Amino acid sequence: MDTSLRPNAYPATENARKHLLMPAEEMSKLGTEVRPLLTHGEGVYLFDESGRRYIDGPAGMWCTQIGYGRQEIAKAIADQAMKLSYNSPWYTINSPSSELAARIAEKTPGDLNRIFFTTGGSTAVDTALRFTEFYNNVLGRPEKKKIIVRKNGYHGSTQLTASCSGREGNWPNFDIANDRIKFISSPDKRHRGTRSEAAFLQDLVEEFESTIDEIGPDKVAAFLAEPLLASGGVVIPPRGYHARIKAICESHDIIYISDEVVTAFGRCGEWFASEKVFGVVPDIITFAKGLTSGYVPMGGLAISERLLARISGEAANGSYFTNGYTYTGHPVSSAAALANMDVIENDGLLEHVRKVGVYFAERLAGLATLPSIWDVRTAGLIGCVECITEPGRTFADESDKRLTGVVDRLCFERGLVVRPIANMCVLSPPLTINRQEIDEMCDILRSAIMDATTETQ
Known part of the structure; x- marks a missing residue:
């Protein structure tokens, strides 16, 4: 597309040229072109x-x-902004986020009933990974910190989530925290060659098992995977892939994180795609994007009650889960998400x-x-x-x-x-x-x- 400046450019275009730094900015053209x-x-x-x-x-x-221009969302945002525009999540709660947590918990598979809200997809995945650190530290397993991810996956733009993103085009001129990350093959069918789908699946599963053996099961904290590799090119794994991987995770007490930032909230015809579309009940599901249909920023994660039971109550060992954000459970974003879920259901x-x-x-x-x-x-x-x-x-x-x-x-x-x-x-x-x-x-x-x-x- 033509990104050159037009003679009759709007003031917004000129302001962008002079002052905006955008994602994926081609630095050699900074200040000379605008989107x-x-x-x-x-x-x-x-x-x-x-x-x-x-x-x-x-x-x-x-x-x-x-879609765009939904009055229901605009009204929900405006009404909540006038009622309660902000509360500190460190000391108080608000009604919309509490209601939203309960409503999401009704839609999640298995026992993923505890919801933590973030500012978007990157912070949702980052929080999930930080939770695995917290979890293993509380359990007295400080060495169990390695994260297994897949080539061509994408998980975010924080330091840790960017390191977990296997799209090499995102790496140049950034430092990658690869001491904790181990990549395995993408389930891309172009790598299948002449093998049957069953043989390809078996090889992928065996690679995962051998990777765990190489690292040591006592050092692997989590497997992080999108149900399908979205930004990696809509790569759809062989049928049964996720269930096979999850079973191996269970045998080694490895947390299975399903990154549903793209696939949740209807994109695949279900509230969450992990179980009903891809046949797996994860330990953690991350979500964002479709949560508010992009009207305002928000993300979150759903965590298994089974995991939390091991590090809460009498098992907490005096710990506090101190991870959080200024805008965790933001009331206006929560109101938008509730209205968004209403539209999805009513329509x-x-x-x-x-x-x-x-x-x-x-x-x-x-x-x-x-x-x-x-x-x-x-x-x-x-x-x-x-x-x-x-x-x-x-x-x-x-x-x-x-x-x-x-x-x-x-x-x-x-x-x-x-x-x-x-x-x-x-x-x-x-x-x-x-x-x-x-x-x-x-x-x-x-x-x-x-x-x-x-x-x-």
């Missing part, structure tokens, strides 16, 4: 300063579940995703016939279309990334925002999307891929 300025959103659509309309293909950043969005997700998968699968497409994969309303310039090759090179860059530009010019990741076009639209809007989205993407293929030959 497109959005002015408002309605439903599944975004609008820029010229009035052009775009389908929000990535739902912001996997988060605008109920029947979970059932809608289960139904319309089938059509979404069919339409994206139709792109697989194009010669420049290597793979298409979907789960609920998450999809990935992977581009390749040389049919038969399974690993991306720079030419594939250039092709995808052109696809991204052409989509934007034609009214569709996609999320380009290397050679992949990722889509995760608002859960309110209908069949007609899916058609519009997929038609634009098809035409962009075809024209980009011609343009880059």
Whole structure:
């Protein structure tokens, strides 16, 4: 997309050029280019300063579940701001966060009934990892601190969560706390080769077991994994993968953390995807994004009562769980989350995703016939279309990334925002999307891929 400054740029654009430092900023162009300025959103659509309309293909950043312009959320935010805008979580509680905790606990699997609120996804995962430190220290196991994660996973931008994120593109010029982190293979089917899915799964499980043996079970605190690797390219593991890994964790007293920052709150047609979609009941689930549909920042985690029973009450050994944030359980964010859950329930969005997700998968699968497409994969309303310039090759090179860059530009010019990741076009639209809007989205993407293929030959 064109990020150059226009002569009639809005004051906001000029202010951004002079003063904003953005995520993933290309430092050689700092102060010379600025990203497109959005002015408002309605439903599944975004609008820029010229009035052009775009389908929000990535739902912001996997988060605008109920779409834009919902009066219910705006009213809940305004009402709570006037009633109680803030309370210190260190000394007091508020009604909205207490109600929200109880309501989330009704939706979580197993005994994950204790909820801790954070400021977003990164701090949710960071808190989960800090909890494993606290847990093992209270139990008198200070050496049990290693964390096993997967290549191409993504878990956040704090020092520890960034170190757990196996996307190497996030690493240059940052220091990675790799003394505590051990990476294992992504369950990406491109690594499967000629093996059957069952054989591939068995090899992945054996790699996990051998990694634990190598480190020492008494030193491994946690396994951290997304149900599917979202920013890693919508990588969907073989059926039964998570249950097999969880069983091994249980045998070694390793905490299984399911990072559902992307997949929770309806994205896969369920409140939480771990159990009903991917067949596993974790020890901890982290969440954010869809919790408030992006209207205000908030995240959190649900923790197993079984874990907490080992370090609370008479077993607490005088400990305090001192991890926390100024905005933990923020009343306005909690009110927004409650209203968001009301919309999801009242509009029947979970059932809608289960139904319309089938059509979404069919339409994206139709792109697989194009010669420049290597793979298409979907789960609920998450999809990935992977581009390749040389049919038969399974690993991306720079030419594939250039092709995808052109696809991204052409989509934007034609009214569709996609999320380009290397050679992949990722889509995760608002859960309110209908069949007609899916058609519009997929038609634009098809035409962009075809024209980009011609343009880059």
